[in-house]
Amino acid sequence: MKISKKIEQAVKEDRVWWSFEYFPPRTAQGLQNLLDRIERMRALGPEFVDITWNAGGRTSDLTSELVRTCQKLIGVETCMHLTCTNMPAEKVDIALKEAKEHGCRNILALRGDPPMGKDEWEAVEGGYTHGIDLIRHITNNFGDYFDIAVAGFPQHQSLPPDELAQEVQWLKEKVDAGATFIFTQMFYDVDLFIAWVKTIRAAGITVPIVPGIAPIQTFNGFIKSTKLAQTTIPKALLDELEPYKNNDEKVREIGTKLVADMCRRILREDIGIRGLHFYTMNLEKGTRMLLEELNLVPRVEVIKPLPWRQSLTPNRRTETIRPIFWANRTKSYLSRTENWDEYPNGRFGDSRSPAYGELDGYGIWIKQTKEEAHQLWGYPTSLADLSALFSRFCLGQIPALPWSDTAPASETSVISNQLAKLNELGFLTINSQPAVDGCKSEDRVHGWGPAHGYVYQKAYLEFFVLPELLALLLPHVERDPNITYYVINKTGDLRTNTLSDGPNAVTWGVFPGKEIVQPTIVEAISFMAWKDEAYELGRQWGNLYDQDSPSRKFIHDLMEKSLLVNIVHNDHKQPNAIFEPFLKAGAEYQAQKALREQSAPVPNGSAH
Amino acid sequence: MKISKKIEQAVKEDRVWWSFEYFPPRTAQGLQNLLDRIERMRALGPEFVDITWNAGGRTSDLTSELVRTCQKLIGVETCMHLTCTNMPAEKVDIALKEAKEHGCRNILALRGDPPMGKDEWEAVEGGYTHGIDLIRHITNNFGDYFDIAVAGFPQHQSLPPDELAQEVQWLKEKVDAGATFIFTQMFYDVDLFIAWVKTIRAAGITVPIVPGIAPIQTFNGFIKSTKLAQTTIPKALLDELEPYKNNDEKVREIGTKLVADMCRRILREDIGIRGLHFYTMNLEKGTRMLLEELNLVPRVEVIKPLPWRQSLTPNRRTETIRPIFWANRTKSYLSRTENWDEYPNGRFGDSRSPAYGELDGYGIWIKQTKEEAHQLWGYPTSLADLSALFSRFCLGQIPALPWSDTAPASETSVISNQLAKLNELGFLTINSQPAVDGCKSEDRVHGWGPAHGYVYQKAYLEFFVLPELLALLLPHVERDPNITYYVINKTGDLRTNTLSDGPNAVTWGVFPGKEIVQPTIVEAISFMAWKDEAYELGRQWGNLYDQDSPSRKFIHDLMEKSLLVNIVHNDHKQPNAIFEPFLKAGAEYQAQKALREQSAPVPNGSAH
CATH class of the missing domain: 3.20.20.220 (TIM Barrel)
Known part of the structure; x- marks a missing residue:
């Protein structure tokens, strides 16, 4: 300009x-x-x-x-x-x-x-x-x-x-x-x-x-x-x-x-x-x-005209909508979409179906060196290790994860305890946003866009999870008519309860004299493109450990088995409702585990 | 379907x-x-x-x-x-x-x-x-x-x-x-x-x-x-x-x-x-x-998929946005836009600039016969007569006005007293909607669209007003940073405080798994097209009285002199704020009038 x-x-x-x-x-x-x-x-x-x-x-x-x-x-x-x-x-x-x-x-x-x-x-x-x-x-x-x-x-x-x-x-x-x-x-x-x-x-x-x-x-x-x-x-x-x-x-x-x-x-x-x-x-x-x-x-308007950092190159200037998946990996998103003829403005996928670039170039690499990775993330060899690690990231005790170049955004601090809990229960969260019900656009935490407006968000969670825990989660999720979800595995089989292919706006703003601005969305095709990157980042993380090390084996195994899930709670007036299915499923999982342990033979003990 | x-x-x-x-x-x-x-x-x-x-x-x-x-x-x-x-x-x-x-x-x-x-x-x-x-x-x-x-x-x-x-x-x-x-x-x-x-x-x-x-x-x-x-x-x-x-x-x-x-x-x-x-x-x-x-x-979803009645003809099926101006004159809107190649879907005026049809065909005619008109609206010859008439319409005591084929929508009943008051003050309202701050989509009065959603509205007012009263109103309006307005006269001179030509979404809905739906907007080009119709309806009303009758003369004079104004209060969380400038300006107008009457020579009185 x-x-x-x-x-x-x-x-x-x-x-x-x-x-x-x-x-x-x-x-x-x-x-x-x-x-x-x-x-x-x-x-x-x-x-x-x-x-x-x-x-x-x-x-x-x-x-x-x-x-x-x-x-x-x-x-x-x-x-x-x-x-x-x-x-x-x-x-x-x-x-x-x-x-x-x-x-x-x-x-x-x-x-x-x-x-x-x-x-x-x-x-x-x-x-x-x-x-x-x-x-x-x-x-x-x-x-x-x-x-x-x-x-x-x-x-x-x-x-x-x-x-x-x-x-x-x-x-x-x-x-x-x-x-x-x-x-x-x-x-x-x-x-x-x-x-x-x-x-x-x-x-x-x-x-x-x-x-x-x-x-x-x-x-x-x-x-x-x-x-x-x-x-x-x-x-x-x-x-x-x-x-x-x-x-x-x-x-x-x-x-x-x-x-x-x-x-x-x-x-x-x-x-x-x-x-x-x-x-x-x-x-x-x-x-x-x-x-x-x-x-x-x-002014918030100057430092945050949109909730994500807008690119000011000529062809991207009109871009006003992005999928939430790359929220913590902007460079990768720019690289994977740089060949688009047109960037979404007003409606995602209105004039073209998104064709994401292949996984090459800067985008997909983990920023950390081997040494930095070991120092940051140690040598995990169990789900418990990972749960602890992810949990500490959510609490701001670790500055990065392979899926996040930077510490959690300040806005997620309002849900950091819930996120930590979810990770402890075995849902390895890699992206999230809290619900926001009409916060002033001038707000220093959640605000963005022109003055005298209101901004809104639907609660969002994205995580890796093992199939047995997901099986406990989904019935609870499906009981809430306000939740929409996508589940995908490494090979790309998609399961969803959404009825249309259209995007779900998860962040939007209402401003004087304007159409509703809806800069962040969740939708299937982008999620499929992101999926490759999410699994690849896990694989690369594993590769930062020695060939036959337990950490590499564990991380690679987990990536093979885990499903990638995203969940939107569509009622922005119920900020905590998104966590309920997780807490229920987590409790059931713990109970099942306890039961299995009870009925298992007591090690080194005498027979009854 | x-x-x-x-x-x-x-x-x-x-x-x-x-x-x-x-x-x-x-x-x-x-x-x-x-x-x-x-x-x-x-x-x-x-x-x-x-x-x-x-x-x-x-x-x-x-x-x-x-x-x-x-x-x-x-x-x-x-x-x-x-x-x-x-x-x-x-x-x-x-x-x-x-x-x-x-x-x-x-x-x-x-x-x-x-x-x-x-x-x-x-x-x-x-x-x-x-x-x-x-x-x-x-x-x-x-x-x-x-x-x-x-x-x-x-x-x-x-x-x-x-x-x-x-x-x-x-x-x-x-x-x-x-x-x-x-x-x-x-x-x-x-x-x-x-x-x-x-x-x-x-x-x-x-x-x-x-x-x-x-x-x-x-x-x-x-x-x-x-x-x-x-x-x-x-x-x-x-x-x-x-x-x-x-x-x-x-x-x-x-x-x-x-x-x-x-x-x-x-x-x-x-x-x-x-x-x-x-x-x-x-x-x-x-x-x-x-x-x-x-x-x-x-289900509200069936009877009101959008706040206005959607047309199900093949070319209009995807139409999801309309200007608010024709809210009470659907047939006219259909007729004046029937030659559009494309109807707005998602964004108004995204792919074409709206070219409205001329004022002919069914659209512009007053529905009432001469006799019906006289019975409904009497023989007004002063602003006070019109104020009383419009006021009674707002209160549901008259079933139609030349600008409204039907009685006020049930949703406006929440502001009918305020509207009546405005008309008494000399602002002749011909269209309006109350602010709605996230009402459930299932709501019988304001609701529309799919289940489990929320609907919103910005307060809207449209009215004819004499220049001297408008001059008192505008300073109050401009003092509120949340108000955007358009003023136009019969010949088409437009005045506005909006900074862009883009549309202002005044009705929108948030639904599970969907982009934000924004079916009703206010914008300049449509307002200019509507203006001709609004003035023409006034002229035709006048024509329903005899050539040299005081009512015809009065109505035609008023239409010549009056300005047509639309006002949006952009803060949907302050439902009554839109009325404040009117009450202030109205009070000033009354005070001025009282002053003028005081200083005028006392009729039939003795000189001091």
Whole structure:
């Protein structure tokens, strides 16, 4: 989505918004850390993130890769920097084409710094010399597909009048050439900033201005970066920080207050600014503290437009429905459905029958290494071992299972005790959601979607179970007219009590002025496709133990014998009813077991 | 839908069902009465209705017309009789083709009675002699499109064995030729019926048997019809009725008990019968009493699969969404959308933008004659007159308004006082629905759809209002973030606070194993199409008064000046919140009026 649209909307709603800038790290581990951080910081509610372009072009592919991951997997809108440095026209076009493919619609067009090892800026053969050339190139080749941002320098306000006039003139030319908004360099002198805003407005530049805010993280970093950019530091600000220059903690604390004051003044001033662009320096704490100090709480609508993470690539943008089965394995779902011509929007399977990709590629692999697996899950050799393991996962005592890349969602905590109990009884749960009866969409746990709405869920459980225990369960399940279920075995024989092939919406939302949004469903064809993956994950888990080890044998045997079952309790007003059949069947199973043990010959005992 | 499917489903759910037979009346008035009766008796929950074919063929077009109205407007599945009497093959084909066009999938194939004025049956030139020829003709030309029923005669059980065997043989041949179930002639001797069932089962006839039940309405009618059909009457039955033969009331009372006993025995007997086919003789009372005596309560699912009456013609069968605007004018909606290639199913306007037909044909006319209109609505000449009139309509004291063919739906009775109040304040309401927060789908007032579900509604109001009152209302409306509205004037200028063009679902249902069903919506394009009709109805109402009469002038003036407004309160958990802005604006309006009156010169008073 174009940032100019977001700005427009925020202005209309008179609402403050914010965005984060990141730069591509230099190492693979750094990349993974950054992605985890962007993912975490998404919860702080940035309207978009901004990814810089490396001056030397060395990391340009990484920029594109970061944009892709943000759009596709993290589901956050991006702005991509693009510089003229070391960029022949064909490289610019590749970068733009890729950005377009990833669904990125915002480019910050820059001349860029001089290449590494050079003091003076110079154009490459077949490249551009000025930012404006890049802007013209983008609009000539991509029309208005991209929003084009340009950099603004509040510090210019301190230049002699004729130089300032020249800079403003150049900025105006860029806007006239097609730039749609301005990101400013960082600054700490609000008076200077306001004066500069008035200067460029007076020059007829009317596009939105987004001030760049750099949290103060350490004293040295602050001094170094302001010196490099020749940024004016108001004396009062420096005076407050200086006494604590060796105390990072204190600098961050005072710095946060000072920068927050700056932000408040900018927002208060009658210059039409509602957005703040944070230079995070790839760090989390400073930005987080600043937002807290400013009392800027993310809207659920921004961080969770749907209950699952929406992909923002062009072909998936309209996707509004997914089966529940991959809830804990998003990457796998994206990979297995990436060849779909159309993604479900409004109704699942309306225009096509889902054809899932084969089990290959990233999707099906267990994330953990052999060593990690052994450490996490030990060496189970009995159902009791597994029950204990799954149970501990449900209680949040283990961070992952082969079927869940991550710890249980916070929303399942309301049923974690019941889930633990079910696992103890021998129902090995691998997915679940609690019933929700019209919770406000703003709710921090269950909420999602636009404000002033209500969200609902039907209770859902998915689990592996041995046939003898399932035989005890099903009669209880079938006695409740509100329960629908699917049972499948490894070879794909399906049993169900549903009367139609159509999907069952298990999560839906009611919002002002909208159709009912129903983003999560249960249905047969997807379950059959998921089944292969669920059994395969079990097999792979087994393979993480040595060839003839008891753990491998046990896990593989269990996977062969177990059935995979999903159950929906269709009455969302009875949150606990889904557990009742399990408790009854579990009790019967225990009683039968006790009976068998009683009647079995007493080991080492005397005959009667 | 095929009756054999319905029977199958009912057997699966071990549920008793019933159906009604009607015959085409001889006069136009009779036809209207019968349609009204079929419409009313639909509430008794027949799985389908069965329309006879006139022996002489004289009323055959009427049969087709009745089938069409039942399928299209009343939304009840039909079975159409078809006889060989006076029917050359091409006439048979026309009848079948029409049935197919109307969405009827069930044909009762009969030889028929001799034509009027003849004692002996005879084939027409190019026609068929036996029922079986007709069956073969149907299956040859229509494959398995139609379910074909044949008549069974329990009375045959009383024939000499060889004659019985011959009859059973003929019946078997018809089934072998493609008949899928059997309707029996009426009978009163259950023993005879059971014996006959066993006889034909023994002969290898396995298709479902539906016993024909004739309620006893009057003694003479009972005797006459049984004599005509040579039906055995058990002595005990006759003995009970005879003493009261001149007391119709008493005969019906005793008859109901006796026939109910018959039905109970048939259903109890181990012969697999779960359905009863009632020969209504186009009468309501006898059938209704019998159903009550048998405690056969219709399922909401049967009488209200959706909140509005679904059309069962082939192209409209999948239609699951309609705009709320035509809620009180179904015929007009059907007529203005009959050229749509596709009807909304799941999402309104997903695959096409709605193109409504012009204002012509039946749709736009006021149903009432001039005389009826004057009697119903008097001669209004002021807003106060109209307020009083609309208010009385809301309170159920007037059966119709130009914008409503019928009295307010029973569900609106929960808000009738509030609606009356709004009208008194000058908001002339023409459509509304109360908020419903998860009422059981079985609920007799608000319920619809399959069992074990919940239904929901957002509060809705639509009204004409003068600009000065609207100006007071809108600020209050806009203060509530849960309200979305559309305001339009006669020339089509639209004002709204909705942010998207998409539809707003105002009625939806949550059912086991299903996507959320959202059958009623509010959206802009449909509202614009409805607007023309709403203003036109006002104009036509005015035209029912004489050219220069004050009523015509007043109504036409009002229609010129008024705005048409619809308002949705999007928080279904606050049922009364929709009324608040109206009460506030109304109070302000009254206060302003009082002020104006105070400051106006006192008539006939002395100057200060």
